[in-house]
Amino acid sequence: KAGVTQTPRYLIKTRGQQVTLSCSPISGHRSVSWYQQTPGQGLQFLFEYFSETQRNKGNFPGRFSGRQFSNSRSEMNVSTLELGDSALYLCASSQLTNTGELFFGEGSRLTVL
């Protein structure tokens, strides 16, 4: 069974640009969550999607948005990039079990110059 796939793995952008990151969950997983990981703030929850609906949103500005498609694949977008957006963006999928078991991808490493 294939794991969570995130693309691209690495990307470099400049301030003011926008970026779209993609996530393909494990087959059969309908919940997709996104996290930002930085050395300063650690792992922080961005948002969670289920059945194409955003269920939860973390404390991030409106520049951060996401969506989920009917096949459960998800994308997140960051507009008007700032230097502080440089981070590892992790996608995780789950089967909606109340155990906290999430399956993470290897992440997309974004560098903003």
Place this chain on the structure above:
Amino acid sequence: GESVGLHLPTLSVQEGDNSIINCAYSNSASDYFIWYKQESGKGPQFIIDIRSNMDKRQGQRVTVLLNKTVKHLSLQIAATQPGDSAVYFCAGGGGTSYGKLTFGQGTILTVHP
């Protein structure tokens, strides 16, 4: 329990020793707590979970202890191996927010052969 700072706690052990990684959490409303392991260049990997109404749970070579009185969680790894070297995160979650976890800052475990 909240993600803070640049400097992660570190734990250095010899191969074969037992390791104990600690975590203090702040959200008493969590229904469950989880430990994740993150190896370099990879996404976090689920290790074990414990529900808030339990105080101990054992897995393969790992034991998680929960002390709700002092809001403390620990992960014990028996017979630590070099492959256990990684960053370990505790996290809490609950309700219907299956994909929304609050992560601790992490602890770097280094196992010396």
